[in-house]
Amino acid sequence: MSYGPPQGQGQPQWGGYPPAGQGYGSPYPQQGPPQHVGYPPHQGGYPPQQGGYSAPPQHFGGPPPPAGYGGPPVLPPGQHPVGGPPPQHGGFPPQQYGPPPLPSPGYDPRAQAHGDASADADALRAAMKGFGTDEKALIRILSKPDPLQISLLRNTYNQRHRRDLERDIKSETSGYFRDALVALVRGPLLDDVHNVHEAIKGLGTKESMLNDVLLGRSNADMRAIKQAYQQTFQRSLEADVKGDLSMKTETLFSMVMAATRNEESTPVILAELDRDCSDLHRAMGGQIGTDQITVCSILSNRSDGQIRAINQHWQQKYHGSLEKTIDSEFSGHMKDALLLIVRRASDRIMSDAVQLEDAMAGLGTKDVLLVQRVVRVHWDRAHLDQVKRAYTHRYKKDLIQRVKGEIHNNKHYEGLMVACLS
Template sequence: MGYGQAPPPNQYPPPSHSPYDQSRGYQQPPPMQNQYPPQGYPPQQGAYGAPPPQQGAYGAPPPQQGYGAPPPGQYPPPQQGYGQYPPPQQQGYGAPPPGQYPPPQQGYGAPPPGQYPPQQQPYGAPPPGQYPPQQQPYGAPPPGQYGAPPPGQYGAPMGPPTQPSLGYGPNPIAPMDAMKGFGTNEKELIRILSKLDPIQANTVRTQYNQRFMKDLIQELEKETSGYFEKGLVSIARGPLGSDVYTLNGAMKGLGTKEVMLNDVLIGRSNADMNAIKQEYQRVFRKSLESDLRGDLSAGTEDLFVLIVAAQRHEDSVPVNPQQAKQWAEELQKSLGSMIGKNALAVCQLLVTKNDAELRAIIQEFQNMYKKSLAKVIGDKFSGHMEDALVLLLARAQNRAVSDADQLENTMAGVGTKDDLLVQRVIRAHWNRQHMQQVRAEFQKRYRKDLIKRIEGETRGDYEKLMVACCQ
C-alpha cells in the first residue's frame, strides 16, 4: 500500500467510536485543562508547532522534547508555546530512571512567572469532562482494536493537531518596553539579546524598527561581524526567521549543506513544518519544496519531499503496540538486502510517525530482531539519507541527548564548525530548561561542561555570546 493511500475497506476491524480512545496515547497522563484559546479569538493561520507533549509509551523521554511554551500566566492568549513540556511520563520501554531530569519550571527561555497576563493551559488536552476516565491499561485501545491502523495513518494525521510553537505562530508584542536599557555596544547586545524568548525577540525587533526608523537586523549586520554577527542576527530574527534563512543559505550557491537541512527539518511537527513553508514562500517568493527538488536528487529528494509534506501523525494519535510490531516487520522487509531494499517504503513509514510511535517501533525492532534499528539503517544507507534517518530516530528517542551529541560534533576533531555551532546553540537556547538538560547530558556523555567546551573552541564576543546563550 503506497504512502498517502488509505487501507482497503473492511481490512481492519472498525476503530472505537469513543473520541477519548482516538486521542489518547500509550500510557497517557490525565487530560489537561483549557486546551483551546478563548471563544471568539481569530483562528490561527499557518499553525506552526514544536514537539508537543509526548505519548507516554515506549520509554517516553523526559519532558525536554520540543522547544517549550511559557508557563501559565506569562503571555496573553493566543500565545503559542514553543512545544509545551509534557508532564512526567510513565515508565515503560526503556524510560529514563526517575529523577534523571528536573521537573519543568520555565518555558522556552521565558521570563519569570507573572510577567504577562494568563496563558492558555498545555495543548492537546480535551476540555474537562469531555471524555470518560481512562479504563484501558496503559492507555491501550479497547479489545478488538489491536492491529487496526489509526484513522489517517497514510493520509491527513488524525486527532487534535499540535499547536504552533512559540515563535512559529502569530507573534504578538509583549507588554514591555524592549528598548529600556538597550545599548549598542557589544556587552549590552550580548546581555539583552541572549536572554530573549521568541516573543520578546519579536518585540525588540518591532520596537527598535519603529522607534529608530531603522532595521535592527541590518544595523546588527553593519555594526558587528563574523560569528558574533551571525549569532546576534539569528536571535533577532527569532526561531522561525532564523530557520528559513538557514534553509535558503543551505541551498544557495554551489552544493547543498545537507546537515543544515537536517537540523531545521528533521522531526518537526506538522504545524512547525507548515509555518516554515509559509514563511519561506513569503520571504523568498518561491516554495521550499521546489528549492529542495532543485538541490536534491534520487532518494534524498523523495525523503525531503515526504518530510515537508507535513503528514506526520499528530501526537494525539495513540500508540498501538500490535501496530508497532507490524511496522517493525514492514521495516525489516523493506530494508532487505543492500541491493533489494525499498528506500521509499522505509522513508514513508518513518517520517509519517510521531515520536511516541517511532520509540515504539525502535523498541519492537530491537525485541524482535535483536539489533538496533539505527545501526541497521546505518548499514543499509549512506550519506545524506543515512544521516537524516538516524537523526530522526535519535530526536524521537531523546532530544536533549541528540542535541548534546550534535553540539559535540561541531567541536570534535580539527577545527570548529562555527556555522553549525552558532545555529545549534541558539536553537537550543530558546528553551532555557531544554538547554540545561542538554548541558546535563553533555556532562554525562563527554565528562566536560558544555560551557567549558565552547570556551575552548571560541574567542572574543563570539565566545561571550555563545556562553551567555548556554547559561
C-alpha cells in the same frame, strides 16, 4: 517603566527573561510542561541527581505516560482508538485525534508578546550609535528574550528608531559574533527560513544545516516554515529543496515537508506497531537491495511517540539496533537524515547534546553549525537545562566550559555563546 503581562494574563512566561511583572508578557496560558521550540516535547527528562541522572523513562509496553507528557497511549492488539480508525500507513494522510496542536512559541505570527520593550530598544541603539560598539550590551540584551519577546523587541526598535535592527547589527559587528546576533534577532522561525535558504543556495547542499531545520518537526511548525519561506523569498520551499537533492533523498524530504505526520495524540496500536517493524525489516533485510521508499514513508509519517515505540519494539523483536540497521543499509545524506529522525524521536534531549558536540569535535570548529545549534536550543530554557545535563552525562564535561575552550580566541563570539547557554 515596568512592563508586565497584559491585564488578566498573569500566567508564567516562556523562557526566563525577564521575571513576571518586569518584562515582556506572554499571550498564552501555560498548560502542562513547557513546549520545546521547534519540536514536540520529549517524554521524561534528565532531572538533576547526585552523581548524574538516569535516562528518560520509556513507556512502550507498560501503562501510558502521565497526562501532560506528550506521549501517545498504547492500545492492545485489535483495539482501535475512540473516535476514529487506526492510523494510516505509508504516505496516506494521518488520522487526527483531537484538535491539532498549536505551533511552537515563535512559529505563529499571530502570537504577540505584550509589554513595553522601549528601554531595551533604546539600550540597543545606544550600544551601536556613534563611535565604537558596546558588544557587552548587545550580548546582555539579546541573549535572554524568548521567541515572542525577541519579536516585540525587534519591532519596537524598528518602529521607535525608524531603523532596521538586523541591518544595524550587520553593519556594527562581524564574523560568527554577527551571525549569532542576527540569528537571535530574527527569532526561531525566520532564522530557520534563512538557514534552509542558505543550505540550498549556490553549488552543493549544506546537508547538516538542511537536516537540522527540517527533520523531526511538528506539522504545525513545518507549515509555518513553508509559509514564511514563501513570503520571504517568493518561492516554494518544496520546489527549492527538490531542485537541490538527488532522487531518493528528494523523495524523503518531500514526504517530510508534506507535514502529514501523525500527531503526538495518535495512539500506538500494537498490531500496527508490529506491522511497521515487519515492513521496515523486509525493506532493509532483503537480498536484492533496500526498499528505501518504504523506510522513508514509515519514518517520515509516524509521530515521535510512534517512532520511539518502533525503535524499542525493533530491539525486542530482532535483538538488534534499528539505528545500526539503518547505518548498514544506507549511506550519505539519506543515512544521516534517517538516523537523525530516529534519534530526535527517541531522545531529543540527548540528540541535541550530541549535535552540539559534533559541531566542536575533530579538527576545527564547525562554527556555522555551532551558532545555529546553540541559538536553536537556547529558545527553550527548560529544554536547554536538560540538554546541558545530558551533555555532561555523555561526555563527562560541562557544555559551557567545552564551548569556551573551543572558541576562546574570539571573546565576543565566546561571550555570546556562553550567555545563550547560561
